[in-house]
Amino acid sequence: MRVPWSVPAALRDDWVSDFEIQSDYRDEFSLSAEDAYRRMIADLAVDLRDGVLVAGDLVGGFRPWAGGAQEVSDRFVSEAGQRSVVASPGQLCWFDLGPHAPGDD
Helix, strand or coil, X not given: CCCCCXXXXXXXCCCEEHHHHHHHHHHXXXXXXXXXXXXXXXXXXXXXXXXXXXXXXXXXXXXXXXXXXXXXXXXXXXXHCCCCCCCCCCCCCEEEEXXXXXXXX
């Protein structure tokens, strides 16, 4: 995964929001919020497509978005294209580990 190391570790314990990941990109790569957002979207789209991550909504628990990995990745990119940053957790979605996430080795 290209995402900061703190993201996969956090996902092993709980769901992680788009805002948290954007903040991790800002901190780890010393980017502006807008640059962090763009880089995050590109990286997460690949991880969603590859089944490393699952996108969903947090409504009474985590509810994965319907559809296959490519469809979910496309939806994520489409929705992400409607803004330049996320200002609060869950504006786009939340994330959980997917079936192809690397294990603890």
